[in-house]
Amino acid sequence: MIDDEAVDRGRAVVLDQFRWIDGAADTWTMLGSGAGLAAIVGALAASAGAASPDVVVGIESRGFVLAPAVALALGVGFAPVRKDGAVFPGLLVARRTEVDYRGNRRTLSARRDLFAPGQRVVLVDDWIETGSQASAVARLVEECGAEVVLVVVVVDETDPATRAGLPPITSLVRAAEL
Numbered sequence: 226m227i228d229d230e231a232v233d234r235g236r237a238v239v240l241d242q243f244r245w246i247d248g249a250a251d252t253w254t255m256l257g258s259g260a261g262l263a264a265i266v267g268a269l270a271a272s273a274g275a276a277s278p279d280v281v282v283g284i285e286s287r288g289f290v291l292a293p294a295v296a297l298a299l300g301v302g303f304a305p306v307r308k309d310g311a312v313f314p315g316l317l318v319a320r321r322t323e324v325d326y327r328g329n330r331r332t333l334s335a336r337r338d339l340f341a342p343g344q345r346v347v348l349v350d351d352w353i354e355t356g357s358q359a360s361a362v363a364r365l366v367e368e369c370g371a372e373v374v375l376v377v378v379v380v381d382e383t384d385p386a387t388r389a390g391l392p393p394i395t396s397l398v399r400a401a402e403l
Contacts, residue, residue: 227271227272227274227275228267228271229271231264231267231268231270231271232268232271232272232397233268234264234267234268235264235265235266235267235268235269235271235397236268236397236398237264238255238260238261238264238265239255239265239379239380239397239398240398240402240403242254242255242261243255243380243398243403245403250352250380250403252287252351252352252379252380256290262294265291265379265397266291266294266295266298267298268397269291269295269349269377269379269397270294270295270298270299272375272377272395272397273295273299273347273349273375273377273395274299275375275395276345276347276374276375277345278299278301278345278346278347278374278375279301279302279341279344279345279346279371280296280301280302280303280304280339280340280344280345280346280347280371281293281295281296281299281301281302281303281304281346281347281348281349282303282304282305282306282335282346282347282348282349282362282366282373283303283304283305283306283348283349283350284306284308284333284348284350284358284362285305285306285307285308285311287350287351287352288305288306288348288349288350288351289305291349291350291351291379292305292348292349292350295347295349295377302339304335304336304339304340304346305335305336305339306333306334306335306362306365307333307334307335308331308332308333309331309332310332310334311334313334313336314336315336315337315338316336316337316338317334317335317336317337318334318335318336318337318365318368318369319332319333319334319335319365320332320333320334320361320362320364320365320368321333321361322357322358322360322361323355323357323360323361324355324357325354325355325357325358326354326355330357331357331358331361333358333361333362333365334365335362335365335366335369337369340366340369340370340371341369341370341371342369342370342371343370343371344370344371344372345371345372345374346366346371346372346373346374347373347374347375347376347377348362348363348373348375348376348377348392349377349378350376350377350378350379351378351379351380352378352379352380352381352382352400353376353378353380353381353382353383353394353396354382354383354400355383355387356383356387356388356390356391359373359376359391359392359394360390360391363391363392373392374392374393375392375393375394375395376391376392376393376394376395377394377395377396378394378395378396378397379396379397379398380396380397380398380399380400380403381394381396381398381399381400382399382400
């Protein structure tokens with residue numbers, strides 16, 4: 226069950242503190258205060274907890290800020306996903322993304338031993354638009370025998386066609402609200 230009050234608090238912080246800076250989305254400022262960070266992490270955790278995850282995964286870089294905090298709030302583990310050949314010891318599984326919102330393709334990798342067959346995985350990130358990274362993460366997690374059961378983000382900018390090819394997505398706000 227989702228704690229609607231926690232989600233409402235996080236949503237209010239996003240709507241109040243989100244800014245565009247020189248045409249770029251600023252998702253960092255709203256994390257700058259303890260109260261704002263707590264409200265956003267609490268809202269993401271409330272949304273993610275409804276999926277009963279065994280592990281929370283986050284993509285470098287903003288996912289490295291949000292996902293571990295959500296995992297901690299839920300009492301589950303965190304698994305990082307690194308981009309483009311970052312130093313990452315251990316046996317890896319990797320996937321190439323489709324073109325992202327900047328027109329780039331990235332290689333995402335995760336340690337195979339951080340996922341177990343049958344695990345329920347929630348992907349936490351700040352923003353989703355093309356879904357290219359979420360799709361690549363879902364494929365690499367699946368290769369390890371686990372399943373991404375939910376994508377939880379601060380801002381959702383996907384279109385219906387993109388959403389259809391991804392795990393379910395829950396967000397605090399839609400991009401059109403910003």
